Amino acid sequence: MAAFMSAAAPYPVERLAEEDTLSLAERAYRRLRDSIVQGALPPGSRISERSLAAALGISAQPVREALRRLEQDGMVVTLPRRGTVVAEFGPERQAEMGRIRAALEGAAAALAAERADAATLAALEAQLQAMQEATEAGRPDLVSAANERFHALIHGATGNVFLIRSLAALRAFDHVGRVRALNSTPKELPRALREHAGILAALQARDPETAEARMRAHVLRSLEVGGLLPHRPDRRRRTP
Amino acid sequence: MAAFMSAAAPYPVERLAEEDTLSLAERAYRRLRDSIVQGALPPGSRISERSLAAALGISAQPVREALRRLEQDGMVVTLPRRGTVVAEFGPERQAEMGRIRAALEGAAAALAAERADAATLAALEAQLQAMQEATEAGRPDLVSAANERFHALIHGATGNVFLIRSLAALRAFDHVGRVRALNSTPKELPRALREHAGILAALQARDPETAEARMRAHVLRSLEVGGLLPHRPDRRRRTP
DNA sequence: TCATGAAGGCTGCCATAGCAGATGGCACAT
DNA sequence: ATGTGCCATCTGCTATGGCAGCCTTCATGA
Numbered sequence: 001m002a003a004f005m006s007a008a009a010p011y012p013v014e015r016l017a018e019e020d021t022l023s024l025a026e027r028a029y030r031r032l033r034d035s036i037v038q039g040a041l042p043p044g045s046r047i048s049e050r051s052l053a054a055a056l057g058i059s060a061q062p063v064r065e066a067l068r069r070l071e072q073d074g075m076v077v078t079l080p081r082r083g084t085v086v087a088e089f090g091p092e093r094q095a096e097m098g099r100i101r102a103a104l105e106g107a108a109a110a111l112a113a114e115r116a117d118a119a120t121l122a123a124l125e126a127q128l129q130a131m132q133e134a135t136e137a138g139r140p141d142l143v144s145a146a147n148e149r150f151h152a153l154i155h156g157a158t159g160n161v162f163l164i165r166s167l168a169a170l171r172a173f174d175h176v177g178r179v180r181a182l183n184s185t186p187k188e189l190p191r192a193l194r195e196h197a198g199i200l201a202a203l204q205a206r207d208p209e210t211a212e213a214r215m216r217a218h219v220l221r222s223l224e225v226g227g228l229l230p231h232r233p234d235r236r237r238r239t240p
Numbered sequence: 241m242a243a244f245m246s247a248a249a250p251y252p253v254e255r256l257a258e259e260d261t262l263s264l265a266e267r268a269y270r271r272l273r274d275s276i277v278q279g280a281l282p283p284g285s286r287i288s289e290r291s292l293a294a295a296l297g298i299s300a301q302p303v304r305e306a307l308r309r310l311e312q313d314g315m316v317v318t319l320p321r322r323g324t325v326v327a328e329f330g331p332e333r334q335a336e337m338g339r340i341r342a343a344l345e346g347a348a349a350a351l352a353a354e355r356a357d358a359a360t361l362a363a364l365e366a367q368l369q370a371m372q373e374a375t376e377a378g379r380p381d382l383v384s385a386a387n388e389r390f391h392a393l394i395h396g397a398t399g400n401v402f403l404i405r406s407l408a409a410l411r412a413f414d415h416v417g418r419v420r421a422l423n424s425t426p427k428e429l430p431r432a433l434r435e436h437a438g439i440l441a442a443l444q445a446r447d448p449e450t451a452e453a454r455m456r457a458h459v460l461r462s463l464e465v466g467g468l469l470p471h472r473p474d475r476r477r478r479t480p
Numbered sequence: 481t482c483a484t485g486a487a488g489g490c491t492g493c494c495a496t497a498g499c500a501g502a503t504g505g506c507a508c509a510t
Numbered sequence: 511a512t513g514t515g516c517c518a519t520c521t522g523c524t525a526t527g528g529c530a531g532c533c534t535t536c537a538t539g540a
Contacts, residue, residue, distance in 0.1 A: 064493085080531085111336060
């Protein structure tokens with residue numbers, strides 16, 4: 001049970017909120033989510049509200065809330081009066097979640113193109129610049145951080161709670177696959193940079209359709225690089 | 241507080257599970273959600289865990305869980321130690337949720353095209369037939385019911401919990417607008433029928449791209465008919 | 481040997497009680 | 511009349527305990 005005592009978590013965006021002021025349920029949720037995506041809690045692991053609460057040193061109530069959220073995210077499945085188990089997500093599950101994320105990121109980009117204010121656009125430009133410098137410096141870790149912030153800014157620009165929460169869960173889901181994609185080939189970093197620039201251009205031009213298409217293609221291609229989706233050179237076949 | 245005592249709920253799909261065996265939290269969630277989307281709890285209404293629990297005749301714990309889920313759905317917003325309030329969702333919010341739903345429904349259709357089994361395809365054909373007959377009989381209510389089941393079948397065919405839950409929340413969100421769209425003009429029913437037929441054809445052809453495109457267009461157009469999105473005759477402008 | 485069933489230990493679920501933080505009003509001083 | 515500090519009262523949040531199902535187990539009987 002020492003897994004829950006791990007210190008760091010790889011999602012700097014959410015760290016902005018003070019760790020101490022967060023509710024116990026929220027902390028338990030993030031901790032469990034990180035433990036699952038990092039493999040500390042492999043699929044099939046049985047999770048008991050009581051024992052987990054004891055391991056975390058808190059009551060069973062916040063733990064229960066955290067498990068409920070994880071269930072909504074599809075990370076655990078609980079049979080009533082039976083137990084809660086970490087869900088199985090093999091490659092096909094990962095691919096599913098990735099395609100769903102591509103769709104939602106596209107919708108977020110479209111909405112952001114309509115209502116992003118000047119400050120947000122400036123912040124996006126700053127993150128793009130940071131990504132550029134990190135790319136030239138050959139620092140994939142900094143690129144990854146700027147990448148996360150870039151997307152988080154777009155999510156926030158929509159002002160839609162449902163979208164923000166869903167995308168936060170989905171991005172946490174395949175965070176590991178995303179950094180792996182960035183480190184795959186040396187050509188990957190500048191390509192991601194170019195795509196981000198294209199997305200930002202569409203946002204500045206207030207063009208929802210283009211922003212959505214580019215963002216969607218960006219996510220899908222990063223999934224292919226990460227090995228979660230098969231490469232599809234031909235996407236033009238149609239049904240009569 | 242008699243609003244929570246209302247009997248019927250307009251989502252026949254979820255009624256398949258026995259009402260008695262559902263947890264109190266689940267029942268409270270659906271009840272509150274229906275009360276909100278039907279306007280019984282207008283935006284800005286303050287909701288107290290305790291008083292609401294007393295009105296429902298249950299403890300505060302299940303009510304709290306229901307409120308957390310509604311918060312994830314973006315229907316309520318709660319300030320810590322301050323209170324919970326029904327969120328404001330004017331036309332622009334409705335439009336947002338509609339576009340998000342279009343994106344997710346598209347993803348669901350794409351996944352369903354890959355892994356829907358023969359039984360599901362047959363069931364979809366049956367619902368299409370039912371929709372056809374209801375259309376010819378001039379029964380918009382039956383068309384609406386078959387419509388909901390058609391989409392629910394596709395959602396279930398994906399086998400993705402996250403997708404299923406998200407779409408259930410989104411569809412509950414603008415259920416009223418959807419029936420209004422179906423009853424808008426007499427040409428609407430056969431058009432929806434044709435679009436469904438086209439989607440099913442793409443599913444049977446195992447063509448994810450076409451299925452996604454058609455489903456997405458179908459949802460977007462129904463949103464336009466419902467007045468939630470402006471009509472966009474030209475969608476081909478691009479950013480250089 | 482094998483079916484059976486009762487008991488104990490699990491599980492998630494719910495009710496109750498009490499906590500700290502936030503709010504509004506009121507008395508008081510300026 | 512206005513600013514100020516205190517207190518009753520509200521809120522969401524958490525801890526504790528007990529409930530009803532589910533599952534395993536082992537003694538009992540045929």
